[in-house]
Amino acid sequence: MSLHTRIIFIASLLILAIFATVCAAKATVGAIQNVHQHEIMKKNEDVNLIQPWMTIPYIAHVYRVPEQTFYRSLQLQSNLVMQHSTLQVIATYKKQPVEKIIYRVQGTIIAYRKAHPRPTKPSPPATQSLPRGEILAH
Amino acid sequence: MNTILPLLISWLQLYGYPALWLCIFVASLGAPLPISLLLLSMGAFAALGDFQLPLLIVTACSASVCGDSCGYLLGRKVGSGIITWLGKKRRLNFISPQVLERSQAYFQRHGAWAIVLSRCVVPALGGSINIVSGAERYPYPRFLVFDISGELVGASIPLILGYIFGVSWEAIGTLLTTISLFVLTLLIVAYLSISLVHTLRRMKATRKAKDSALAEHLSSSTETTCGVQKGGL
Numbered sequence: 001m002s003l004h005t006r007i008i009f010i011a012s013l014l015i016l017a018i019f020a021t022v023c024a025a026k027a028t029v030g031a032i033q034n035v036h037q038h039e040i041m042k043k044n045e046d047v048n049l050i051q052p053w054m055t056i057p058y059i060a061h062v063y064r065v066p067e068q069t070f071y072r073s074l075q076l077q078s079n080l081v082m083q084h085s086t087l088q089v090i091a092t093y094k095k096q097p098v099e100k101i102i103y104r105v106q107g108t109i110i111a112y113r114k115a116h117p118r119p120t121k122p123s124p125p126a127t128q129s130l131p132r133g134e135i136l137a138h
Numbered sequence: 139m140n141t142i143l144p145l146l147i148s149w150l151q152l153y154g155y156p157a158l159w160l161c162i163f164v165a166s167l168g169a170p171l172p173i174s175l176l177l178l179s180m181g182a183f184a185a186l187g188d189f190q191l192p193l194l195i196v197t198a199c200s201a202s203v204c205g206d207s208c209g210y211l212l213g214r215k216v217g218s219g220i221i222t223w224l225g226k227k228r229r230l231n232f233i234s235p236q237v238l239e240r241s242q243a244y245f246q247r248h249g250a251w252a253i254v255l256s257r258c259v260v261p262a263l264g265g266s267i268n269i270v271s272g273a274e275r276y277p278y279p280r281f282l283v284f285d286i287s288g289e290l291v292g293a294s295i296p297l298i299l300g301y302i303f304g305v306s307w308e309a310i311g312t313l314l315t316t317i318s319l320f321v322l323t324l325l326i327v328a329y330l331s332i333s334l335v336h337t338l339r340r341m342k343a344t345r346k347a348k349d350s351a352l353a354e355h356l357s358s359s360t361e362t363t364c365g366v367q368k369g370g371l
Contacts, residue, residue: 003341010337014330022328024320031313038306049305053144055181056343061186062305084151088144 045081048080051090052098059105065112073108143172147179154191159201174296174314178307180302191301199286200295202257206268206285213272221273245274250284257288258295259321263356272334 041049045063056074058069071078073089082090087105091098150157158180165171168182177198184191221238249271256267271281296314300307 003337003344007334007337007341008301010330010334014327014334017323017326017330021323023318024316025324028313028320031309031316035303035306035309035313038309039303042305051308053147055148057188058183058186081152084148086144086148086151088141089148 013117023112038134050087050102050105052091052102053086053125056090059109063109065109069112070108073104084094140311141348143175143179145169145187146176150176151183154189155197158194159197162198162201163205166202166264166268167208172253174261175308175311178298180300180316181297181302182304184297185304187300189295194297195290195294198253198297199289203282203286203290206289207266207282209265210272210278210281212313213269214275215272217273217277223328242274245270245276248272248277250280253284254288257285257292259325261292261318276319284320314336329357331369 001032015024024046037047047063049062056070056076059065060070067083068078069078070081074094076082076090078123085093086102088098088122094101146161150161158176158333161171161176162173170210171355178361180189180194184194185188221242252267253271296311299310299314303310
C-alpha cells in the first residue's frame with residue numbers, strides 16, 4: 001500500500017471513529033440523565049421502579065411495606081424458595097405475565113400507603129429574628 | 139431488560155456464592171452471560187444484607203482469574219500450535235512469518251495494556267485476549283499479575299456501584315456500557331491520530347530523501363558535464 005493510499009485510509013477511519021465517539025458521548029450524557037431520573041424516582045419511592053428482577057424481600061425493604069402483605073396479595077406461601085424468587089420467576093410459577101404481577105405489587109404498595117400514612121416530619125419551630133448572641137443564650 | 143437475568147438472579151439468591159462463582163467462571167471462558175449486570179444486581183442485594191460485599195469481590199475475582207487462566211492455557215496449548223503452523227510456511231496470503239513475528243513482539247511490549255483494559259474497559263474482549271496471550275506465549279506470571287489487578291478493578295466497580303445505587307443499578311449498567319464504548323472509541327481515535335501523524339512524517343521524510351537524492355543526482359550530473367566540457371576545452 002502506497003503512503004498516499006494509507007493516509008487516505010487512516011483519515012477516513014479517523015473520521016468514522018470521531019463520529020462514533022460523538023455518538024458514544026451523546027449516549028453517555030443520556031445515560032447520566034437516566035441515572036439522575038432514576039435517583040429522583042428512588043427518592044420519591046416511585047412504584048414504577050419495580051422490575052422483574054426484584055424479590056419480595058427487596059421490594060419490602062425499598063418501599064417499607066411488610067413482606068407478608070405481598071405474600072398475601074399474591075396468594076403465595078412465605079417459604080425460602082419464594083423469598084429468593086424474583087418477580088419473573090413468581091410469574092412463571094403462577095403462569096401469569098410478569099407485568100400482571102408487577103401491577104399487583106404496585107397496587108399492594110399504594111393500598112398499604114393509603115392504610116398506613118407516614119407521619120410527616122414536624123417542621124422546626126420558627127425562630128424569631130433575634131440577634132445571634134440571644135439565640136445561643138436561649 | 140435481559141430475560142435471562144431475573145432467572146439467574148433467582149438462582150444466585152437460592153444457591154449463593156458458589157452459583158455466582160460458577161456463573162463468572164463460565165463467562166470468563168467466553169460464554170455470553172450478562173456478568174456486569176449480574177454483579178451490579180448482587181451489589182444491590184448486598185446493600186439489603188443478602189450478601190457480603192467483600193466476599194462478593196473475592197468470589198468474583200477468584201472466578202474470573204480461574205476462568206482467564208483456563209483461557210490462557212487453551213491459547214497456549216492450541217493457539218500457539220496454530221501460530222507455529224502458520225509461521226512455518228506462508229499458508230495464508232496476508233499472514234507471513236514476518237507479520238506473525240511482528241505481532242508477537244508487539245503483544246510482548248503492549249500485552250499488559252490489552253490484558254488490563256480488557257478486564258476493566260471492554261470486558262467483551264476478555265475471552266479473546268486470554269487466548270491470544272496464551273497463543274503469543276506471553277509470560278504467565280506477568281499475565282496473572284495484570285489479570286488479577288484488572289479483575290480486581292473490573293469486578294469491584296459494578297459491585298460497589300450496585301451497592302451504592304441499589305434500585306437504579308440497571309440505569310448504572312447502561313451508563314457503564316456507554317462509558318466503556320466512549321472510552322473504546324476515544325482510544326481508537328487516539329491510536330488512529332498517532333498513526334496518521336507517523337505516516338505523514340514518514341511521507342515527509344521520504345519526500346525529503348527523494349528531493350535530496352534528486353538534487354545530489356543533478357549536482358553530480360552537472361559536475362560531470364562541466365568536467366567533460368573542461369576536458370574538451
